[in-house]
Amino acid sequence: MAKPQAEQSVFWLGSFTALTFIVAIVATGIAPSVNPHLNGNFSDEDHYHASYQYVNGQLVQVSSAKIDDSKPVFGYTLLQERGRLVYQREGCVYCHSQQIRPLASEMLRYRIGSSVAPSSDEREYIYDQPHFLGTKRNGPDLDRVGGKYSDDWQYSHLYNPAQMVPGSIMPAFTWLFVNKNPADPSSVPIPTIDARALVAYLQTLGAGREVYDPALNGGKGGWRPWLKLQDAVTNQTMSEDTVHRAKVPIIVPGGSTASSSVMYQ
Amino acid sequence: MAVQEIMQMPTPAPPDKIHHSDEAAKWFLSVALFSLVVFGTFGLITAIKFVVPSFFAYISWMSWPRIRPAHVQGVIFGWLIPVAYSMFFYMIPRLCGTPLYSEKLGKISCVIWTIGVFIGTLSLLNPAGGDHAAGTLNLWLMTKGKEYEDYDVVSNVFLTAGVLLVAINTFRTIANRRYRQIYVALWYAMATVMWTALVYVIGNWPGQAIESTFGIPAAFSGTNDANVNWFYGHSVVGLVATPGAIALAYYFIPKSANAPLYSHKLSIIGFWTLGAIYFWNGAHHLIYGPIPYWLQTIATIFSFLLFIPVTAAVVNFLGTVRGEWHQLRYNVPLKFFVSGVIMYFLVSSQGSFMALRQVSGTVHFTDHTIGHSHLALFGFATMFSYGSILYAAPRMWRRPLYSEGIAEWSFWLSLIGVIIYVISMTISGFYQGILWENYNISFIDTVRAMVPFWHARAGGGAMMVIGMVLMAYNIYKTATSPAPADEVKPLSTGAANLAQAN
Numbered sequence: 158m159a160k161p162q163a164e165q166s167v168f169w170l171g172s173f174t175a176l177t178f179i180v181a182i183v184a185t186g187i188a189p190s191v192n193p194h195l196n197g198n199f200s201d202e203d204h205y206h207a208s209y210q211y212v213n214g215q216l217v218q219v220s221s222a223k224i225d226d227s228k229p230v231f232g233y234t235l236l237q238e239r240g241r242l243v244y245q246r247e248g249c250v251y252c253h254s255q256q257i258r259p260l261a262s263e264m265l266r267y268r269i270g271s272s273v274a275p276s277s278d279e280r281e282y283i284y285d286q287p288h289f290l291g292t293k294r295n296g297p298d299l300d301r302v303g304g305k306y307s308d309d310w311q312y313s314h315l316y317n318p319a320q321m322v323p324g325s326i327m328p329a330f331t332w333l334f335v336n337k338n339p340a341d342p343s344s345v346p347i348p349t350i351d352a353r354a355l356v357a358y359l360q361t362l363g364a365g366r367e368v369y370d371p372a373l374n375g376g377k378g379g380w381r382p383w384l385k386l387q388d389a390v391t392n393q394t395m396s397e398d399t400v401h402r403a404k405v406p407i408i409v410p411g412g413s414t415a416s417s418s419v420m421y422q
Numbered sequence: 423m424a425v426q427e428i429m430q431m432p433t434p435a436p437p438d439k440i441h442h443s444d445e446a447a448k449w450f451l452s453v454a455l456f457s458l459v460v461f462g463t464f465g466l467i468t469a470i471k472f473v474v475p476s477f478f479a480y481i482s483w484m485s486w487p488r489i490r491p492a493h494v495q496g497v498i499f500g501w502l503i504p505v506a507y508s509m510f511f512y513m514i515p516r517l518c519g520t521p522l523y524s525e526k527l528g529k530i531s532c533v534i535w536t537i538g539v540f541i542g543t544l545s546l547l548n549p550a551g552g553d554h555a556a557g558t559l560n561l562w563l564m565t566k567g568k569e570y571e572d573y574d575v576v577s578n579v580f581l582t583a584g585v586l587l588v589a590i591n592t593f594r595t596i597a598n599r600r601y602r603q604i605y606v607a608l609w610y611a612m613a614t615v616m617w618t619a620l621v622y623v624i625g626n627w628p629g630q631a632i633e634s635t636f637g638i639p640a641a642f643s644g645t646n647d648a649n650v651n652w653f654y655g656h657s658v659v660g661l662v663a664t665p666g667a668i669a670l671a672y673y674f675i676p677k678s679a680n681a682p683l684y685s686h687k688l689s690i691i692g693f694w695t696l697g698a699i700y701f702w703n704g705a706h707h708l709i710y711g712p713i714p715y716w717l718q719t720i721a722t723i724f725s726f727l728l729f730i731p732v733t734a735a736v737v738n739f740l741g742t743v744r745g746e747w748h749q750l751r752y753n754v755p756l757k758f759f760v761s762g763v764i765m766y767f768l769v770s771s772q773g774s775f776m777a778l779r780q781v782s783g784t785v786h787f788t789d790h791t792i793g794h795s796h797l798a799l800f801g802f803a804t805m806f807s808y809g810s811i812l813y814a815a816p817r818m819w820r821r822p823l824y825s826e827g828i829a830e831w832s833f834w835l836s837l838i839g840v841i842i843y844v845i846s847m848t849i850s851g852f853y854q855g856i857l858w859e860n861y862n863i864s865f866i867d868t869v870r871a872m873v874p875f876w877h878a879r880a881g882g883g884a885m886m887v888i889g890m891v892l893m894a895y896n897i898y899k900t901a902t903s904p905a906p907a908d909e910v911k912p913l914s915t916g917a918a919n920l921a922q923a924n
Binding site: 246252282285 | 486491555557559561566567596597612616621624629630640641643644647653697711784787788791859866870
């Protein structure tokens with residue numbers, strides 16, 4: 158009689174099915190994890206800074222996180238970190254992705270004024286835990302939303318999205334606000350610490366991303382924040398349509414060195 | 423081993439009349455049907471909120487982004503996996519000619535699993551705590567915030583324990599078998615519980631909670647996290663739901679059609695290629711994303727290789743039914759299976775093409791994906807499960823099915839509902855993707871253009887939910903109806919009609 162085949166033995170069947178798993182996890186799981194770009198092993202010359210946030214349209218450094226492999230570093234301030242938790246709890250990720258794909262239509266769609274949104278780079282996410290890359294856009298992508306709207310616009314939008322964007326299907330996150338005296342019409346809802354943290358986090362999105370601008374330094378070229386100063390919102394409220402329908406020249410984003418976005422072009 | 427050799431093997435002595443009590447199978451089936459109705463309704467609420475955003479709005483735990491993951495996790499971990507385990511506990515003892523290793527262990531695993539699903543759902547709805555009852559921000563008790571691994575850490579512990587106990591029961595029963603040959607349905611059953619345990623622990627590793635509580639680096643971050651997330655996310659569909667449903671099909675299609683399996687050789691090809699290929703597909707959820715280019719290319723290639731296991735299984739299933747097509751007139755389980763097989767082929771082909779960069783560039787992030795996932799988990803896995811329980815439930819409770827008519831209604835409602843759902847979502851996905859390519863159209867205009875499709879989706883979804891309620895009611899009435907006076911051979915569903923037809 159022939160020896161038993163794998164399919165006739167519980168032991169061999171189990172071993173081979175486990176083997177398929179091990180081979181795949183080694184190839185698809187471990188190899189990307191040892192990618193040096195993803196371990197924080199890059200220097201400041203690589204032009205990505207995580208600890209920036211737009212405050213009233215100004216790009217400011219709000220934490221001095223330095224990359225140190227020996228201990229966990231979040232690169233976010235405590236308030237921004239809480240904002241990420243609120244983002245996670247409220248399930249923002251189910252409707253909003255955080256990745257600009259290297260498609261011309263996409264980089265132009267998420268432009269702000271004359272600043273064309275550079276496609277996402279893997280190094281932008283090294284502090285993100287968990288990742289919020291997302292898989293569905295019931296609402297627009299948020300990866301370049303920092304500096305696009307004022308804090309007040311964001312609060313009003315969170316409290317009643319359809320008021321700011323007619324036709325919006327976004328839920329109203331009224332529980333992030335407290336109205337001290339609802340009976341008094343002059344009493345306005347006040348954002349709670351959760352709402353403040355969430356908006357602080359939203360203003361970091363894309364804030365650290367730099368692009369190579371050949372016109373800088375008298376034609377020698379140099380790196381600058383992707384969102385030009387005149388395009389970042391100051392305190393006035395902007396409507397989505399005025400932002401999106403502005404006619405802009407196309408700028409080829411240089412973005413990053415040896416990154417995925419370069420490979421695509 | 424050649425077929426001739428198997429034929430020449432001494433036929434094992436017929437097992438003594440084993441009384442399969444099927445207690446564990448009944449428990450898992452009850453939990454599964456209850457979850458089906460609850461989490462199906464969650465899905466309907468999700469669909470209605472697209473059309474009427476103010477529907478149950480202003481309550482934090484009823485908001486769209488909390489109901490939606492509860493629906494997705496609920497139908498996978500509350501319905502598809504328990505119903506697969508229930509049918510495993512029904513078919514494994516019969517295929518092995520031996521009682522289940524331990525009915526008591528099966529019942530314990532069912533209780534543990536149910537507690538896990540309950541806690542997990544609470545963690546997603548997050549109804550209490552925090553400022554103004556907005557929900558807790560405790561990382562051990564709140565959602566993990568990643569697709570398919572949203573359940574909190576506490577529920578992960580219960581679900582892991584549950585699947586390990588089911589695995590012990592499965593492997594021990596098969597080790598005790600009276601027949602040397604292991605039928606293909608058993609390979610898939612063993613592989614399903616093993617892959618579930620392996621994949622689940624990796625995907626749900628509580629790195630974020632450990633890191634923030636104890637301050638030791640324990641978590642993936644950034645795109646690594648996304649890569650692991652989708653390795654797990656695709657495996658949940660491909661290596662937990664798919665082999666579970668295929669295991670059922672390999673047992674229940676030949677049984678309900680009363681026809682031999684078409685080809686054992688094809689089943690070997692299908693099984694090993696499924697295991698070898700499916701794990702590699704995770705990165706096709708991140709096509710054009712910020713992950714290495716080669717990883718995306720690998721995922722695309724392996725997505726197309728999936729045609730091998732899919733075609734092998736589909737040919738095998740349809741080949742089994744060949745010559746038996748007339749049964750589709752009255753055999754309700756077979757109707758579910760044949761429509762499920764066709765949708766399995768459709769959804770797998772669609773998935774392969776969606777992994778192409780050009781296609782993904784247009785349809786990624788749109789409703790197209792939603793149609794795809796429902797064609798897979800409802801059109802394929804749930805239809806297979808429906809067919810299985812319609813065949814198995816009368817035999818488990820040893821009494822005739824309560825109503826063939828209600829079973830017919832649930833079939834047609836499910837089929838027409840899922841067709842409306844998937845077609846509306848597929849078209850709206852292409853439409854919105856093409857609208858997005860014109861960057862001068864503002865985002866909100868592309869949202870407004872989707873509203874008619876969302877109405878159609880809510881209608882199709884409502885039909886699916888009514889089908890679910892009818893199915894659960896039918897099985898409930900079957901289980902609670904008085905036992906037939908004479909303990910005769912249980913009536914197979916369709917047998918009465920078959921007698922009439924002849």
